[in-house]
Amino acid sequence: MKKYTYTEKKDTRSGFGAGLHEAGKKNENVVALCADLVGSLKMDAFIKDFPERFTQVGIAEANMIGIAAGMTIGGKIPFTGTFANFSTGRVYDQIRQSVAYSNKNVKICASHAGLTLGEDGATHQILEDIGLMKMLPGMVVINPCDYNQTKAATMAIAEYEGPVYLRFGRPVIPVFTDPDQKFEIGKAWMVNEGTDVTIIATGHMVWKAIEAGEKLAELGIDAEIINIHTIKPLDDEAILKSVKKTGCVVTCEEHNKFGGLGESVARLLTTELPTPQEFVATNDTFGESGTPDQLMSKYGLDAVNIVEAVQKVIGRKK
Amino acid sequence: MKHTIKELEDIASQIRRDIVRMVHGCQSGHPGASLGCADFFTALYFEVLNHKTDFTMEGAGEDLFFLSNGHISPVWYSTLAHAGYFDKSELATFRKLDSRLQGHPTTHEHLPGIRIASGSLGQGLSVAIGAALAKKLNGDKSLIFALLGDGELQEGQNWEAAMFAPFNKVDHLIASVDYNGQQIDGPTSKVLALDDLQAKFEAFGWHVINTDGNDMKAIVEGLHYAKTLTGKGKPILNLMSTQMGAGVDYMMGTHKWHGTAPNDEQLAAALAQLPETLGDY
Ligand SMILES: Cc1ncc(C[n+]2csc(CCOP(=O)(O)OP(=O)(O)O)c2C)c(N)n1
Numbered sequence: 001m002k003k004y005t006y007t008e009k010k011d012t013r014s015g016f017g018a019g020l021h022e023a024g025k026k027n028e029n030v031v032a033l034c035a036d037l038v039g040s041l042k043m044d045a046f047i048k049d050f051p052e053r054f055t056q057v058g059i060a061e062a063n064m065i066g067i068a069a070g071m072t073i074g075g076k077i078p079f080t081g082t083f084a085n086f087s088t089g090r091v092y093d094q095i096r097q098s099v100a101y102s103n104k105n106v107k108i109c110a111s112h113a114g115l116t117l118g119e120d121g122a123t124h125q126i127l128e129d130i131g132l133m134k135m136l137p138g139m140v141v142i143n144p145c146d147y148n149q150t151k152a153a154t155m156a157i158a159e160y161e162g163p164v165y166l167r168f169g170r171p172v173i174p175v176f177t178d179p180d181q182k183f184e185i186g187k188a189w190m191v192n193e194g195t196d197v198t199i200i201a202t203g204h205m206v207w208k209a210i211e212a213g214e215k216l217a218e219l220g221i222d223a224e225i226i227n228i229h230t231i232k233p234l235d236d237e238a239i240l241k242s243v244k245k246t247g248c249v250v251t252c253e254e255h256n257k258f259g260g261l262g263e264s265v266a267r268l269l270t271t272e273l274p275t276p277q278e279f280v281a282t283n284d285t286f287g288e289s290g291t292p293d294q295l296m297s298k299y300g301l302d303a304v305n306i307v308e309a310v311q312k313v314i315g316r317k318k
Numbered sequence: 319m320k321h322t323i324k325e326l327e328d329i330a331s332q333i334r335r336d337i338v339r340m341v342h343g344c345q346s347g348h349p350g351a352s353l354g355c356a357d358f359f360t361a362l363y364f365e366v367l368n369h370k371t372d373f374t375m376e377g378a379g380e381d382l383f384f385l386s387n388g389h390i391s392p393v394w395y396s397t398l399a400h401a402g403y404f405d406k407s408e409l410a411t412f413r414k415l416d417s418r419l420q421g422h423p424t425t426h427e428h429l430p431g432i433r434i435a436s437g438s439l440g441q442g443l444s445v446a447i448g449a450a451l452a453k454k455l456n457g458d459k460s461l462i463f464a465l466l467g468d469g470e471l472q473e474g475q476n477w478e479a480a481m482f483a484p485f486n487k488v489d490h491l492i493a494s495v496d497y498n499g500q501q502i503d504g505p506t507s508k509v510l511a512l513d514d515l516q517a518k519f520e521a522f523g524w525h526v527i528n529t530d531g532n533d534m535k536a537i538v539e540g541l542h543y544a545k546t547l548t549g550k551g552k553p554i555l556n557l558m559s560t561q562m563g564a565g566v567d568y569m570m571g572t573h574k575w576h577g578t579a580p581n582d583e584q585l586a587a588a589l590a591q592l593p594e595t596l597g598d599y
Pocket of ligand 1: 035
């Protein structure tokens with residue numbers, strides 16, 4: 001197992017804030033909008049340097065999506081910022097009609113996704129957003145795994161033409177990817193090469209997959225770990241290549257197993273290469289209040305759950 | 319009056335203590351507007367609302383209350399506990415794992431007193447209108463009360479509801495606005511000004527009254543007066559001016575305490591200003 005270490009922990013939303021600031025410096029068409037959550041979205045640096053390119057819309061997310069769609073018509077590249085729940089479910093038809101169907105260059109940037117939002121509880125913890133967004137034709141869906149990857153992804157989507165959903169989170173987690181990485185939309189990152197099982201992870205679950213990989217190595221299991229940061233378009237080639245070698249797969253996401261990354265992988269494999277698969281994901285449930293760590297453990301999203309899923313799926317190999 | 323103004327003020331003081339202790343206990347949550355609305359909740363549950371504490375979802379024959387700005391759950395939970403809906407010891411579980419006292423109110427955990435989830439802003443007025451329509455269909459003459467945040471009024475759904483209620487003569491509905499002039503990113507006047515709310519609601523066909531939400535006598539009288547206006551063809555809007563953080567000097571008059579928990583020292587300073595009247599949980 002390749003060794004991954006970290007010297008600091010940071011939140012992925014801060015990676016977004018830093019990436020937005022950089023994108024703003026590079027391209028004067030980059031504009032930002034926020035619905036009364038500037039601090040939570042870490043937009044302060046952008047606002048400080050480009051006040052005239054920032055729009056505070058108030059607590060009015062539907063209006064924000066519509067305004068963003070309109071701004072693209074004048075050649076702007078709008079980044080909207082609010083919590084993941086209010087970025088997706090709250091404004092689904094506005095996104096569907098004015099952004100996705102109209103193919104507008106809006107970047108929907110969503111913080112506090114998943115259970116790790118913590119104490120605010122289920123009203124704010126969306127576990128359905130990947131599904132909602134990946135179902136929209138033409139929508140790119142990205143869920144980066146740490147501060148550096150989120151920063152790089154934010155800069156990359158500014159250069160991509162078309163609607164994007166960028167999902168990130170609230171808690172501080174290890175920073176373990178390269179600070180100077182080039183982010184390629186739709187291209188999987190090989191975290192660790194192995195032969196016994198393919199672990200496919202996205203977002204906050206990537207570090208947990210690495211922890212699981214270390215535990216598995218102690219048990220004599222050689223896990224291949226792939227980071228799928230772009231859930232749509234999915235890197236079919238990387239997944240098929242790995243699964244051909246290992247013969248079984250575990251998908252890991254901080255999301256409902258209905259409609260998430262796991263189902264995208266299952267769809268690919270059923271049509272191309274039927275393979276035993278286990279899902280580490282929430283199981284058709286809402287979340288609740290608690291600390292992020294407590295919730296990840298209660299809802300089965302820890303490294304131990306990945307280890308168990310791997311043992312199970314290896315047992316299912318013919 | 320069921321209580322003297324002094325008795326009501328004592329209840330509000332205990333509720334304020336509970337709020338800061340609850341938010342401190344989990345180091346998260348929203349003390350600012352919870353404190354600002356403590357007098358309103360006390361007046362409503364201990365003086366105005368015709369309600370039973372042996373809770374049923376339907377609440378037939380009872381007045382019902384809906385909280386649209388669900389983030390001020392601490393003030394509601396403490397009020398419900400002191401009113402007898404559940405034991406006040408449960409307040410210690412606020413925002414903790416496996417609690418019925420979720421960060422935002424929920425029916426999912428079956429906490430007595432809660433009839434709908436809120437937290438995602440801007441949805442409560444529609445729900446209150448729906449409950450009011452159902453009461454009318456059931457021949458139930460009871461009233462529906464709702465509370466909305468002022469920043470929350472930036473959500474467009476409120477204005478769909480504001481248009482619907484007068485047109486459909488939903489006249490047994492008393493909606494109050496927590497008019498504290500603050501939201502997360504700053505004063506409402508700087509984020510997206512509400513300007514003349516009274517004129518806006520009147521133009522939609524509401525009967526608007528103004529009250530001081532941090533003066534117990536004024537809020538009790540205002541809500542009683544609002545009741546006399548029901549049944550006259552118009553919904554009633556109570557524009558209730560409050561101070562965010564009311565009762566804790568260092569939290570007052572700023573958005574900074576919208577959603578920040580006090581540390582140990584700040585907790586002590588807050589509690590020193592709030593007499594313990596009914597016993598801490
Ligand atoms: C739909 C939605 N958007 C954003 C939020 C995040 N949020 C929670 S409270 C709040 C500010 C609410 O302002 P106001 O209604 O004035 O309440 P106060 O600040 O007085 O507590 C925001 C933006 C939310 N809960 N729901």
